[in-house]
Amino acid sequence: MTDRATAWGPASLSNLGPGFDALGLCLTGLGDRVSASRTDAPGVTVTGPPSLPTDPDRNTAARAAAHVLTQSGLEGGLALEIKKGIPLGSGVGGSAASAVAGAWAANVVLGSPFTKPDLVDAVLEGEVAASGSKHGDNVLPALFGGLVLTSPSDPTEYRHVDLEDAPEIAVLIPHVEVLTRQARAVLPETVPHRDASAQAAELAFLLDALRAGDWLEVGRRIMRDRLAEPHRSTLVPVYDAVKAAALEVGAAGCALTGSGPAMFALPSPDADAETVLEAMKAASLDGAIDAHGWVARVDPGGVRTLDA
Template sequence: MNMNEIKIFSPATVANVACGFDVLGFCLDSVGDEMVIRKVDKKGVKITKIEGFDLPFESQLNVAGVSALAMYDAVKPDFGFEIEIHKNIKPGSGIGSSAASAVGSVFGMNELLGRPFSKTELTQFAIKGEALASKCEHADNLAPAVFGGFTLVKSLSPLEILQIPSPPNLYATIIYPQIEIKTSESRAILPKEVKLQDAITQWANFGSLIHSLHTDNYELMQKSLHDVIIEPYRSKLIPHYYEVKNEALNAGALGSGISGSGPSVFSLCEGIKAANNVRDAIEKVYSKTGIEFDIYVSRINTEGIKVL
């Protein structure tokens, strides 16, 4: 590997985080994609290798390609880039697979270009790639991948991302039941209007969650990780959702919720031991269902995407 080539780790992420629907996310470190970005003489952006999952090679049809092209068109360099994608995060699993791809190419290119762009600008380019996958612009998986830790996407236009601190001993357990949830369905199932009283409960919990992250207050985190708006709808799309959640809470999770639009389910835990207990409890539930699943335990990755 020479100085014109860079290998990176682009992490999986959890978006929504219970009461933080559409705005909060956090970054994982035990699962993520690897990508190689290479500076080449030939102009343009070319995807030269894709491993792991079957995804399109045409840059305009590939999430990593689209975000790369957005940056490329902004820079207009007299050279080009090649992208290799070693995909570990299954598309559609609900832990930011497309976000990892979208962020990976622009992060790597930015490194090879001498870092002309800020993290917020990288996210802005990545939004273009993410939009290819999700048909709308959002950044709640992108921001934690780029910044690490917990991020709050305060607004999309202008893009404003806040880094929220988190206690050092916070871990996540993620179960990915290998079923497919159509994005269109997970969106269509949401109500257009919600009760004012529920909205108030949600923002009380959300403000409280932000406060708990600032104050390393696990007990308060536990009391705050509730979603009274989205969960009642989307949980229907995830088999055995409440069983998983109840067992996770019984096993010591601070809170559980749908990761992104599912089907993955996250649990936040104080310490690795609790996270492993929660993993065992969830495994027990899901091994009876006949549904294939993956399960991960990860500390909160405060670094985010990085050069390997």
């Protein structure tokens, strides 16, 4: 065991268009840091920015770490210190990043009794604090890295999907807060059969393109969602303008990620991700909404220890 460990929980994209609640992709460049220390007193305590709840049941990192502590069977407790690098309600997996970093830091400080697959239940439990239920499309890619396909009905069922020559990705976060619960509330409870069947086909085509490394086709397919994005895009006032700007300068595709407001764009082979990002920023500013972003790569490793 060690006295203290700090873990990095990376950002992630989810849905990727028609993969609603089923697909997630781990990203470089942005993430949360969670440090864990052993305590004599039982339970989990939290310190962090004022925007985060300190109640362990309502904090994603603490809830995940508490699950690890319970499963370890060790006595004593844990003190967590959270440093947020991902804005709350941004759409790039901020709650998931804290959950996986909390679980991993707890695991390391307890002597690493668990592997990453062993921590799936813990990180899913952490997500309950953010959305009220277990969703794997952000926490599982943040845990394992790369692209993960997961079942919305049972997120403990998942598959890691190998990617070929993934391009850089332009990621923009307009300064509009969209909370997960709010974004779920705008979705219809039922959808027409034709939309459900079309969505299944689009996801199949998207997965095939991802496996084949056909990123031009991936770009086309991420814009074919019928279930979530048509409704959630209304929560982002600059959605249409940002998407149009990205496509105009050479993006192969542009879509919301997760609940939004974040949007991501895949450059076509003859386009530059930085140019696409700058066009997306400018479009948001033209719509009177400030925004920031970065050019990301696929993070193949997921959560990791920064020090121990």
